[in-house]
Amino acid sequence: MSLKERDKKHLWHPLKQHQLQPESVAIVKAKGCILIDEDGNEYIDAISSWYTSMFGHCNDYIIEKAYQQMQQLDQVMFSDFTHQPAVELSEELIKILPKGQNKIFFNDNGSTAVEAGIKMALQYYFNRDEKRSVFIAFEDGFHGDTFGAMSVSGLSVYNGPFEEFLIDVKRIPTPDGNNHIDILKQLQLFTSTYKIAGFIYEPLIQGAAGMKIHNAEGLNEILKFCKANHILTIADEVMTGFGKTGKHFASDYIDTKPDIICLSKALTAGLIPMAITSCTQNIYEAFLSNEMAKGFFHCHTYSGNPIACATAIAAIELLQSKNIQDNIKVIAKSHKVFSDLIKIHPKVKSTRQIGVIFTLDLNTKMERYGDLRDKLLKFFMDRGVFLRPLGNTIYIQVPYTISKSELQKIYDTIEDVLEIV
Structure with missing residues (x-):
């Protein structure tokens, strides 16, 4: 029996309506910006697991x-x-x-x-x-x-x-x-x-x-x-x-x-x-x-x-290390470039950015926890990116150790999701 099947027997997850969302993704390993599930699928952790793992998962120094x-x-x-x-x-x-x-x-x-x-x-x-x-x-x-x-x-x-x-x-x-x-x-x-x-x-x-x-x-x-x-x-x-x-x-x-x-x-x-x-x-x-x-x-x-x-x-x-401080600046600059590109999209209502935090509001009304929000979440996961929309708000808060290619994949995935909104 899979982990996600065994999970349903005893576990009660937070911020979840179990009758509507019966399954949770079973993560078995994490390293850097990547989460790996029990089927071997990889996901870029684009929100640092609720803003905690800012130096990457399982950081060797930590x-x-x-x-x-x-x-x-x-x-x-x-x-x-x-x-x-x-x-x-x-x-x-x-x-x-x-x-x-x-x-x-x-x-x-x-x-x-x-x-x-x-x-x-x-x-x-x-x-x-x-x-x-x-x-x-x-x-x-x-x-x-x-x-x-x-x-x-x-x-x-x-x-x-x-x-x-x-x-x-x-x-x-x-x-x-x-x-x-x-x-x-x-x-x-x-x-x-x-x-x-x-x-x-x-x-x-x-x-x-x-x-x-x-x-x-x-x-x-x-x-x-x-x-x-x-x-x-x-x-x-x-x-x-x-x-x-x-x-x-x-x-x-x-x-x-x-x-x-x-x-x-x-x-x-x-x-x-x-x-x-x-x-x-x-x-x-x-x-x-x-x-x-x-x-x-x-x-x-x-x-x-x-x-x-x-x-x-x-x-x-x-x-306080030079490497991390430099990375924070690089990520912030990258977000600014993406913001300037995406904010003119007709499906985007507005964007905002500070430091490594980037946010866009979709030009559509959505329930905070509703069908369209769940559809977006599934789209992101299917593309190998963990983003967790807050209603019509999509936000990024990536680890400071993220690579340029990982960051670009997040941007590309957000651009692609606008086609289904």
Whole structure:
């Protein structure tokens, strides 16, 4: 019996309606940008397996560093102990994080990184005897699937059954270069009406919303307003972090820096699950007290796992290497050339690009998870390219190690799919 047949007996996959989509592709091997299924078919991983494997699958350097760590220390609880990989990772990460970050808190994944950031903001004011319980977030934002992260997310396709259980969030539109004055008026109304604890945002680009890019100058004005009104700012860099936008972090494009940053995905190069919530010294000091209850009582069993830390250190080394930085520039330039070519196609509504992220919107209406979207997904897979449309949005977020021929095949496949739309 094949793997995909055995899969159906016990497994429940995420973001899937099993009655409509009964089978999953069984992947048995991955190397570089290539996924190989149980029948020997190869697929270019054009979205880096949800933006994680940015240095290619089974990267030899990452694997070697993880292997070395496995022989020294595998797992130890992080509540009462520390270790070399965690200490070194904190030192290396602080060097490249946006200015002002000074403390590192370990989590398991992107959702829990956001969850910790939300709890930090709420408890920051609680510890100061100031009750603030409302958050501000962008319309159509996505921050994860745990309850706090889900609360600040704005995509009802994920949140519908749970709306009545979520924390109070007020939403604002993303800045487009012309609307920031109206947004600031809206923020002024919110701050005069509600006790606002924090503003959480995906800096520059909203991933799950369809890779929508917003205006850096407008975002900076929003952040300045929040700072002036003592609203904590939380940058969700789970998707954008570690080079994807052309800089180490999307927040590097914005003058006003966040109080809290959420990190995961490419943090460990896709090898081992881990996440981090970083914060300023000021946030951290609000939790220092002679009262035990004012400490941050939030913990994950695998917090600060030594192997994951060693993997993250290796990923940061690769990120800063000349080879990877050069590759990021080459990919960005290639995307720009493709964008200029494809945006005049009558089936293309618009294109946008930043760093290694390229997006086009089809000139047709589609359900986020519908028949036409599934038809496109099948077309891509049949051509040996793994692209996962978000409704009528097709996006590329390739590994930094992709070859020119692999990248060209992705472009060619997108051009070909326009003929069936």
